[in-house]
Amino acid sequence: MTTEEIENNLWSMANNLRGTMVAGEYKNYILAFMFYRFLSFKEEDYLISQKLVSVKENEAFPVAFDRAVREEGRGNFDTGWADFEDDLVSGLGYAIKPEYMWEKIIQETDDSVITPETYQSMFDNFNSAAAKNNNASADFQGIFNDVNLGSASLGTTTAERAKSVSSIVKLVDSTDYIGENGRDVLGEIYEYLIKQFAASAGRKGGEFYTPHEVSLLIARIVTYGKKVESDSFSVFDPTCGSGSLLLTVGACLEGSDKIGAVKYYGQELNTGTYNIARMNLIMHNVAYQDMHLSNANTLGRDWPDGPDEYGIDHPRMFDAVVENPPYSQKWTADETYLKDPRYKEYGVLAPKSKADLAFLLDGLYHLDKQKGVMGIVLPHGVLFRGAAEATIRKALVEKNYIDTIIGLPANLFYGASIPTIVMILKKDQKADRNILFIDASKDFGKEKSKNVLRQEDIDKIFNAYIDRKDIEKYAHLATMEEIAKNDYNLNIPRYVDSTEEEPEIDLDEVLQKIQKDDEEIDMLQKEIDDQLKILGVIK
Structure with a gap:
């Protein structure tokens, strides 16, 4: 697909999903989850490139990540996570636990076992880790605060809200972010969505x-x-x-x-x-x-x-x-x-x-x-x-x-x-x-x-x-x-006269056109009178 086709497809589906929710509020959800997906895969690339996590054949990354953390802590996840978190926060400015990696969230979403509380814990955990890097905390801390998972716009019950959020998550996950010639167009799509939401927001x-x-x-x-x-x-x-x-x-x-x-x-x-x-x-x-x-x-x-x-x-x-x-x-x-x-x-x-x-x-x-x-x-x-x-x-x-x-x-x-x-x-x-x-x-x-x-x-x-x-x-x-x-x-x-000069009017030409118009009117009037005489309307 071309970048334009990807963008139009995503925008169309997003509009269908948001229903009656105003564009300004819906923007906060779809942009935030798209960003979270990006951060999760960026962390995955970092851990693999640094040889901190090795993935076995047919093994999901969150499983491999969890195993590596426990090995680091000699069987204790919390001990191992402390070391991983320090490394991630130092290198990336943030850290996401294995249980909150995007692939894990999608799995739970597909299995319909995820709740709004899980999403909230995901964001809370992110904020907590980001606060541990003084240089990066200003860039990451509170970045998901506009995602109100308890909003009535998502639904009046917990089940309705979970369904609404999950539909957004699935939309973000189903979008192809690779355009022509294998080019990564994620940044362009993100900018496109911002533009579209601006157009929908009016003033x-x-x-x-x-x-x-x-x-x-x-x-x-x-x-x-x-x-x-x-x-x-x-x-x-x-x-x-x-x-x-x-x-x-x-x-x-x-x-x-x-x-x-x-x-x-x-x-x-x-x-x-x-x-x-x-x-x-x-x-x-x-x-x-x-x-x-x-x-x-x-x-x-x-x-x-x-x-x-x-x-x-x-x-x-x-x-x-x-x-x-x-x-x-x-x-x-x-x-x-x-x-x-x-x-x-x-x-x-x-x-x-x-x-x-x-x-x-x-x-x-x-x-x-x-x-x-x-x-x-x-x-x-x-x-x-x-x-x-x-x-x-x-x-x-x-x-x-x-x-x-x-x-x-x-x-x-x-x-x-x-x-x-x-x-x-x-x-x-x-x-x-x-x-x-x-x-x-x-x-x-x-x-x-x-x-x-x-x-x-x-x-x-x-x-x-x-x-x-x-x-x-x-x-x-x-x-x-x-x-x-x-x-x-x-x-x-x-300083700049950009006005266009009015063309000169040829009065003789105008008079000739008026005379010609008058002659045509007289001729048409005569034809009308002849027809009315035939019909007996006039004598």
């Missing part, structure tokens, strides 16, 4: 998923000319959602599949979405050592490195900052933030009703001065609104931080039909003091009810960004003087 879908095409555009720009060499590449998303934007940045870097090559940093306020982000990165084979995600309010709490022992803040800087924050979000804008190093040099705060520029300044604060590039999705209003936003905008222009502004088509994002922009920012590395404006608002394709950026649209934007030249009705490189004359208003139509 809330935009809170945890950035369309891949937009992610790809931003990722190509912030990684342009970069490659992973002796030092690792670091990327930060202060509003990381499901982590798709972070992963796309990594995928655009050559050599990013090696452990330590790319360091992923992200913050996410919603705990459920934060859990999905952790799963998503791990399912794409990001090692726990390279994953640094935080469940926190980005505006309220800066990246949690914190000040040193003397109270001096040493902010962590990143090679790339990417984000798609919630549009025109409300925030406190408390006066104490004027002392916050992220905002204080601008003298004012983003308004309480619109935190767009607060998110921008937070990300910009962490951008490396010599080589960092930032890409952020924002509503058009940040380009021209007045008051405090005008003050901040002027400061960004005068500091020469704004590199490029790209106008996107409307209706690209889930839950938001408004047109948006991508703003590209740099610090002390711009070769000039100009700003490139690109109006890509009219280049898109259709996918059901959504607009989408096609590959040719992305290429056109990217090439214009690289060339940095005027393109009629598409791009303009504006000077600082030109922007100052516009009172630092950055609204794209002030």
Whole structure:
């Protein structure tokens, strides 16, 4: 099967199984069990590759694993498990007991002897083991907390809930995760499901998923000319959602599949979405050592490195900052933030009703001065609104931080039909003091009810960004003087005239057509009158 066929088949079956359960809740179950399956088989591969477990012919792995544990403990499972658990937690960041391995769970599910309590014990055991590795606990601890096995949505009785959960487990197990040419497509399928749930969630879908095409555009720009060499590449998303934007940045870097090559940093306020982000990165084979995600309010709490022992803040800087924050979000804008190093040099705060520029300044604060590039999705209003936003905008222009502004088509994002922009920012590395404006608002394709950026649209934007030249009705490189004359208003139509001229009207041709129409009307009227005379209606 092709990857697309696998994805469509899985989504169709998932929809049939969820019945009346809302997509947002169902998402927590199917994504969690798919992740657990992945972790179980990853542990199995690790134990076999490290020669810690040997499987006899026709022997199920959980049986071989249990035997190896007991041999290690000289007949005592608990003693042997202590050693195995230490090894697994050190190497993988987690540990799953033989009785909770995926093959064992499937066997009990097929035999109809499993209960919701077994699933709960499975998750509790996982949490307990993950807590034993200080470095990995933040990546694995509580990752299954959104799986409510007692939810009435699963059924009103224990038997009904067990049946519902088992149907999800069987669906996950029955799916083929190998696509064309024997290629492992598990990560792609996981990302596809996240996208589908975002589409089903309506307005809330935009809170945890950035369309891949937009992610790809931003990722190509912030990684342009970069490659992973002796030092690792670091990327930060202060509003990381499901982590798709972070992963796309990594995928655009050559050599990013090696452990330590790319360091992923992200913050996410919603705990459920934060859990999905952790799963998503791990399912794409990001090692726990390279994953640094935080469940926190980005505006309220800066990246949690914190000040040193003397109270001096040493902010962590990143090679790339990417984000798609919630549009025109409300925030406190408390006066104490004027002392916050992220905002204080601008003298004012983003308004309480619109935190767009607060998110921008937070990300910009962490951008490396010599080589960092930032890409952020924002509503058009940040380009021209007045008051405090005008003050901040002027400061960004005068500091020469704004590199490029790209106008996107409307209706690209889930839950938001408004047109948006991508703003590209740099610090002390711009070769000039100009700003490139690109109006890509009219280049898109259709996918059901959504607009989408096609590959040719992305290429056109990217090439214009690289060339940095005027393109009629598409791009303009504006000077600082030109922007100052516009009172630092950055609204794209002030710099790129993309309107199409109305064709000239030939009045003589129009009059001739009217005369011809009149003659045809007279002729038809005469024919009608002749017919009415024959019928005796008129004389």
